[in-house]
Amino acid sequence: MRRKRSGILPTTSPNSSRTGTGSPSGLLRWPVLPIVAGLLLSGCIQMAKPETFFELTPDSVKHKALQSRMFEMTDEKELLSASAAVLQDLGFQVEESEVDAGVLRAAKERSARSVWQEIAQGLVFVLGLFGQKAVIMPVDLHQQIGATLVTRHAENDTSRYTVRILFHRKVWKGDGNDGNTYIPPGQQSMEIIYDAEIYRQFFAKLSKSLFLEAQQI
Amino acid sequence: MNGRLAVFIAGVCLSLAACAGPQKPPEDLLALTDAQLKIRSFQTRTFDTQDSNNVLRAVIGSLQDLGFIIERANAPMGLVTAGKFAGQGYAGFVEVTVIVRSTETKQSEVRVNALFNTKPIEDPKVYQNFFTSLERSLFVSR
Numbered sequence: 058m059r060r061k062r063s064g065i066l067p068t069t070s071p072n073s074s075r076t077g078t079g080s081p082s083g084l085l086r087w088p089v090l091p092i093v094a095g096l097l098l099s100g101c102i103q104m105a106k107p108e109t110f111f112e113l114t115p116d117s118v119k120h121k122a123l124q125s126r127m128f129e130m131t132d133e134k135e136l137l138s139a140s141a142a143v144l145q146d147l148g149f150q151v152e153e154s155e156v157d158a159g160v161l162r163a164a165k166e167r168s169a170r171s172v173w174q175e176i177a178q179g180l181v182f183v184l185g186l187f188g189q190k191a192v193i194m195p196v197d198l199h200q201q202i203g204a205t206l207v208t209r210h211a212e213n214d215t216s217r218y219t220v221r222i223l224f225h226r227k228v229w230k231g232d233g234n235d236g237n238t239y240i241p242p243g244q245q246s247m248e249i250i251y252d253a254e255i256y257r258q259f260f261a262k263l264s265k266s267l268f269l270e271a272q273q274i
Numbered sequence: 275m276n277g278r279l280a281v282f283i284a285g286v287c288l289s290l291a292a293c294a295g296p297q298k299p300p301e302d303l304l305a306l307t308d309a310q311l312k313i314r315s316f317q318t319r320t321f322d323t324q325d326s327n328n329v330l331r332a333v334i335g336s337l338q339d340l341g342f343i344i345e346r347a348n349a350p351m352g353l354v355t356a357g358k359f360a361g362q363g364y365a366g367f368v369e370v371t372v373i374v375r376s377t378e379t380k381q382s383e384v385r386v387n388a389l390f391n392t393k394p395i396e397d398p399k400v401y402q403n404f405f406t407s408l409e410r411s412l413f414v415s416r
Binding site for chain 1: 345404
């Protein structure tokens with residue numbers, strides 16, 4: 058009975074379970090449990106509610122106001138090319154453009170390493186050593202900042218155009234280690250940027266390049 | 275010990291399941307079934323406007339309102355593809371393809387296909403929500 062209890066506690070170090078002649082269970086149990094748990098949990102992701110994917114949230118209007126400005130001009134092409142030039146100034150590469158639909162997509166790649174995350178990684182590693190486990194927390198390595206810009210004329214009036222830009226960020230994590238389990242690199246996360254200052258700066262630059270005042274919508 | 279062995283064997287079986295040989299494609303792979311026709315009917319909606327470019331722009335606008343990132347747009351074809359991360363912890367990925375065509379009856383037809391984690395979404399409610407948002411976007415632009 059006592060032996061069984063000691064087998065359940067996650068204090069057995071990887072080396073002791075490999076060399077220990079009496080308990081091959083340590084070797085079997087720990088990789089199997091995460092695999093089974095992973096398989097069970099992968100079912101939970103499917104349980105997200107698809108009907109909410111196309112539902113407007115109370116924040117939608119606020120975000121639209123943040124991301125849009127109106128310009129009094131008639132030439133949509135000029136508006137798009139000025140926007141492309143501003144994005145280039147900001148270090149973006151234009152990846153996709155469709156003048157007839159008023160769409161522009163640009164991206165820039167940057168390092169996502171941060172000192173704080175590396176300090177946290179070090180701390181977790183040291184804490185893990187007390188538990189006799191080699192824990193290396195994956196940290197952010199690389200990021201891609203994307204911008205999608207759309208122009209659209211306003212309410213039957215081709216003399217005014219709305220520019221809406223949406224900035225987002227994709228982050229890729231490096232590899233890590235959790236005791237016996239290796240965490241492969243490439244774990245991806247994404248967020249839409251809602252920082253008003255970033256949008257304000259972009260539209261300030263765009264107004265400057267068009268010699269026009271941007272109007273809040 | 276037997277219990278542990280059983281768990282181990284179960285794990286091995288699950289891993290080996292991936293090694294099964296390639297299956298023959300089902301014979302009805304490209305056949306048009308009733309279910310598909312039904313899905314197509316709620317993925318499609320017609321609008322009383324000839325200006326399909328305006329509808330396309332409204333589609334792009336409503337997708338942006340819904341937090342989608344426009345990946346590709348082709349105005350002559352009336353095509354838009356967009357995507358966003360969604361679900362618990364933003365672990366899933368929603369992809370959507372929209373095609374706008376002008377019909378012979380001087381209307382515009384909008385067809386939407388949505389995938390969640392590469393699996394087609396077949397819930398009519400999802401498409402209904404999209405068209406509600408699109409109608410709002412079309413209405414605002416007029």
